[in-house]
Amino acid sequence: MVSMVDVQKHFGDLHVLKDINLEVPAGQVVVVLGPSGSGKSTLCRSINRLEPIDSGRISIDGVPLPSEGKALAQLRADVGMVFQSFNLFAHKTILQNVMLGPVKVRGMPAKKAEELALSLLERVGIASQKDKLPAQLSGGQQQRVAIARALAMRPKVMLFDEPTSALDPEMVNEVLDVMTSLAKEGMTMLVVTHEMGFARRAADRVIFMADGEIVEDEVPDTFFTTPSSARAKDFLSKIL
Numbered sequence: 001m002v003s004m005v006d007v008q009k010h011f012g013d014l015h016v017l018k019d020i021n022l023e024v025p026a027g028q029v030v031v032v033l034g035p036s037g038s039g040k041s042t043l044c045r046s047i048n049r050l051e052p053i054d055s056g057r058i059s060i061d062g063v064p065l066p067s068e069g070k071a072l073a074q075l076r077a078d079v080g081m082v083f084q085s086f087n088l089f090a091h092k093t094i095l096q097n098v099m100l101g102p103v104k105v106r107g108m109p110a111k112k113a114e115e116l117a118l119s120l121l122e123r124v125g126i127a128s129q130k131d132k133l134p135a136q137l138s139g140g141q142q143q144r145v146a147i148a149r150a151l152a153m154r155p156k157v158m159l160f161d162e163p164t165s166a167l168d169p170e171m172v173n174e175v176l177d178v179m180t181s182l183a184k185e186g187m188t189m190l191v192v193t194h195e196m197g198f199a200r201r202a203a204d205r206v207i208f209m210a211d212g213e214i215v216e217d218e219v220p221d222t223f224f225t226t227p228s229s230a231r232a233k234d235f236l237s238k239i240l
């Protein structure tokens with residue numbers, strides 16, 4: 001579903017993605033771990049071209065990433081993205097936030113988009129809040145709306161970049177629960193997180209990044225019990 005081949009990326013002199021090769025088959029859940037500054041966000045952002053790469057190839061469901069125009073907009077619509085900051089439209093209701101993409105980008109009739117939005121708000125457990133503005137919701141609720149909004153585009157893959165890092169601790173689980181159920185339903189997911197419980201529970205694979213490189217690519221059990229690199233051992237010793 002996601003294919004990255006020989007991907008290189010620099011910011012000036014800083015080599016942030018060093019020869020990244022990564023294949024994520026449909027339905028797989030990949031958790032990306034690594035210290036701050038190791039290139040995790042840049043990796044995510046390169047997948048929908050929020051960050052252009054220097055060289056290499058990226059394709060989604062067999063389609064090479066277009067560089068611009070309508071084809072790029074189409075591809076971006078296939079890749080749902082959820083960030084640390086929820087980025088909801090502050091002056092639109094929860095329902096409108098979720099309806100907007102399908103109407104504007106997919107050309108869906110408003111009535112149909114509303115039905116879809118309601119069913120997704122139901123699914124993330126927040127339908128009763130549909131007429132409120134984002135600021136009237138808690139952080140955990142807003143992040144669940146952000147997930148519903150991404151799902152409304154019927155994405156082929158969902159990227160999560162530290163979706164719970166900005167939340168108060170008591171709200172982390174309500175968001176992780178939604179992500180876990182998505183994973184169980186077979187969504188293809190790439191998840192950058194520091195939530196090791198989620199990684200153990202939901203991941204099919206763990207990718208460990210350090211200094212712009214994929215240092216380990218393992219099933220969770222192997223990664224957490226017998227990491228092979230010194231850098232992963234060091235990382236785990238600091239967080240577990």
Ligand code: ADP
Pocket residue numbers: 011014016034035036037038039040041042043
């Ligand atoms: P992570 O998400 O693992 O913390 P990032 O992908 O955000 O890492 O960043 C990788 C490196 O690239 C860091 O050293 C960061 O400072 C740098 N970086 C990220 N974005 C930019 C940018 N737009 N311009 C210059 N440097 C950047």
Ligand code: MG
Pocket residue numbers: 040041042161162
């Ligand atoms: Mg980051």
